[in-house]
Amino acid sequence: MILSVAGRELRSLFLSPLAWILMSVSMLLLAWLFLIRLEEFIQIQPRLAALENAPGITAILVVPQFGSAAMILMLIVPMLCMGLFAREFSSGTFSLLLSSPVSVTQIVFGKFLSVLTLLGVLLLLIVLMPLSLLMGGKLDLGTLAACILGLVLLLSAYGAVGLYFSSLTRQPAIAAVSSYGVLLLLWVLDLAGGSLFSHLGMSGHFQRLASGLVFSSDILYFLLLTGLCLTLTIRRLDTLRTFG
Amino acid sequence: MEQPLIKAIGLHRYFGEFCAVRDMAFDLNRGEILGLLGPNGAGKSTTLRMLSGALAPSAGDIWLSGINLKKHPRRAKKNLGYLPEVPPLYPELTVDEYLGYCAGLRGVAVHKRAGALQKVKGRCGLSDHGGRLIGNLSKGYRQRVGIAQAIVHEPGAIILDEPTSGLDPNQILEFRGLIRELGKHHGIILSTHILQEVKAVCDRVYIMNEGRLATSAPLEQLTRHEGGILLIRLGRPPALEAIGKLPGVCSADSLGEHRFRLELEDDATACVIAERIVSSGWDLEELTSGTTELERIFTRHTTRETPL
Numbered sequence: 001m002i003l004s005v006a007g008r009e010l011r012s013l014f015l016s017p018l019a020w021i022l023m024s025v026s027m028l029l030l031a032w033l034f035l036i037r038l039e040e041f042i043q044i045q046p047r048l049a050a051l052e053n054a055p056g057i058t059a060i061l062v063v064p065q066f067g068s069a070a071m072i073l074m075l076i077v078p079m080l081c082m083g084l085f086a087r088e089f090s091s092g093t094f095s096l097l098l099s100s101p102v103s104v105t106q107i108v109f110g111k112f113l114s115v116l117t118l119l120g121v122l123l124l125l126i127v128l129m130p131l132s133l134l135m136g137g138k139l140d141l142g143t144l145a146a147c148i149l150g151l152v153l154l155l156s157a158y159g160a161v162g163l164y165f166s167s168l169t170r171q172p173a174i175a176a177v178s179s180y181g182v183l184l185l186l187w188v189l190d191l192a193g194g195s196l197f198s199h200l201g202m203s204g205h206f207q208r209l210a211s212g213l214v215f216s217s218d219i220l221y222f223l224l225l226t227g228l229c230l231t232l233t234i235r236r237l238d239t240l241r242t243f244g
Numbered sequence: 245m246e247q248p249l250i251k252a253i254g255l256h257r258y259f260g261e262f263c264a265v266r267d268m269a270f271d272l273n274r275g276e277i278l279g280l281l282g283p284n285g286a287g288k289s290t291t292l293r294m295l296s297g298a299l300a301p302s303a304g305d306i307w308l309s310g311i312n313l314k315k316h317p318r319r320a321k322k323n324l325g326y327l328p329e330v331p332p333l334y335p336e337l338t339v340d341e342y343l344g345y346c347a348g349l350r351g352v353a354v355h356k357r358a359g360a361l362q363k364v365k366g367r368c369g370l371s372d373h374g375g376r377l378i379g380n381l382s383k384g385y386r387q388r389v390g391i392a393q394a395i396v397h398e399p400g401a402i403i404l405d406e407p408t409s410g411l412d413p414n415q416i417l418e419f420r421g422l423i424r425e426l427g428k429h430h431g432i433i434l435s436t437h438i439l440q441e442v443k444a445v446c447d448r449v450y451i452m453n454e455g456r457l458a459t460s461a462p463l464e465q466l467t468r469h470e471g472g473i474l475l476i477r478l479g480r481p482p483a484l485e486a487i488g489k490l491p492g493v494c495s496a497d498s499l500g501e502h503r504f505r506l507e508l509e510d511d512a513t514a515c516v517i518a519e520r521i522v523s524s525g526w527d528l529e530e531l532t533s534g535t536t537e538l539e540r541i542f543t544r545h546t547t548r549e550t551p552l
Contacts, residue, residue, distance in 0.1 A: 001348075001349065001351070003348075004345060004348035004349050005349070007345070007348075008334070008337075008345045011337065011341065012334060012336055012337070015336045015337075016336065091330075091332075091333075091334075092328060092329075092330035092331075092332055093332040093333065093334060094332075095293070095296070095298045095326070095328045095332055096326075096328075096332035096346070096349070096393070097349070098296070098297060098298040099296040099297050099298050099321060099324060099326040099328075100321060100346075100349040100350055101317075101318045101319070101320075101321040101322045101349075101350060101351055102318070102349060103317070103318055241298070241299060241300045242300045
């Protein structure tokens with residue numbers, strides 16, 4: 001059942017030009033940034049060679065690249081997720097799901113799985129760029145793995161937030177704008193300083209992971225955020241059946 | 245004895261203060277076609293949405309094939325097919341993709357899906373349209389896809405909410421054939437505000453008004469007096485009493501503009517009455533079989549002041 005829901009959703013996502021445009025735009029931007037960073041690195045490489053304990057290409061190029069990916073995808077994911085439920089509500093197709101022998105939890109996990117699959121494809125393309133450097137040099141694969149882990153966790157949190165806001169409204173645009181609001185807020189929360197805000201904000205957790213420091217608390221933060229949003233979505237859909 | 249396919253008791257549904265459905269009860273058995281009649285806004289769709297599990301009732305209980313819908317929703321819904329008022333279609337999918345998805349959602353095993361699709365497309369006249377995008381289909385064909393979606397997994401109970409809206413007269417005839425055929429082995433609830441449709445296919449009629457069940461009866465009972473009423477227009481009408489005294493006529497009412505409504509005695513036929521009118525020299529201009537019992541019951545139960 002989960003797979004049926006996810007399969008249908010993925011098909012619809014890939015059949016709509018929106019997903020393709022969003023993916024190609026983000027790849028274009030990231031490729032541009034990657035090339036600029038590579039150019040810079042090549043220019044400063046002779047000076048780095050003279051230094052002792054000089055930072056390698058992973059720290060100079062790969063880590064900031066993943067930081068940019070985190071920012072760009074924050075703009076992309078709400079657009080991908082906005083229609084997940086909102087479009088089903090407005091076109092009346094949601095009653096098909098409700099009258100089928102599928103639980104609300106299965107529906108939510110099916111939708112979430114489809115988003116993760118799409119973002120997984122995107123992530124693969126993003127990772128291919130730094131991996132291409134292996135052809136001409138060496139990378140710190142441990143740091144790269146930490147970066148990938150960070151981005152996976154971050155993207156699933158983005159997806160879960162987008163999914164929740166899509167379940168709140170019939171209009172996709174409203175869902176997209178509200179998830180932008182929340183994601184940006186979570187991202188800038190730690191600018192206020194203070195330990196509470198830096199614990200609640202996303203950026204600190206992600207940056208620690210992306211710099212190669214894997215703390216279980218950071219992993220837990222993203223898992224909790226994802227779980228919270230999925231639970232809220234399930235709750236929301238349950239009450240929808242009750243209140244009509 | 246087999247459990248009724250759908251059984252509901254004391255269904256209530258409030259939207260805020262507004263009570264859309266009040267104390268509805270329902271029974272649907274295999275091999276039965278049940279017509280749910282009512283004017284717009286009577287609560288037909290709300291009732292059907294509750295029966296299908298798309299809307300939780302404010303009070304009351306529903307059993308699908310003997311399984312409580314509230315306690316075991318997933319098991320209960322396995323035996324149910326539902327076509328909502330707006331067919332739940334994805335315009336970006338082809339007919340095959342869509343029906344395959346619906347079959348999967350309703351738990352049809354992967355290796356049986358192709359066969360199920362073939363069968364349902366044949367039944368609904370979609371065999372040549374499997375590869376077409378739903379978004380490009382005409383309204384009639386979309387409605388067929390909607391019906392196909394509801395029966396693809398061969399459910400025992402089928403709920404159809406105004407299934408013939410948007411179909412042309414030929415398609416409506418085809419559709420009635422399909423319903424009658426399905427009604428042999430399944431149980432069907434059909435909501436509509438078209439009385440002819442009910443007369444053509446249903447075994448039993450529920451009439452709803454203002455959220456309540458106004459009346460329910462087997463169709464035979466409602467159509468027993470069918471043909472017992474004639475509407476005529478005369479060129480040279482006599483006094484009303486003279487028409488009333490015509491042999492075979494129980495009573496006559498004037499409807500104005502030379503029109504009359506005749507209630508016939510049980511053994512009289514329209515043909516005999518027409519002959520008698522003509523031989524009386526009243527210049528018969530028009531003769532139609534009048535409102536049937538079903539129509540009269542419908543009007544009586546769905547308007548506040550009793551007409552006629």
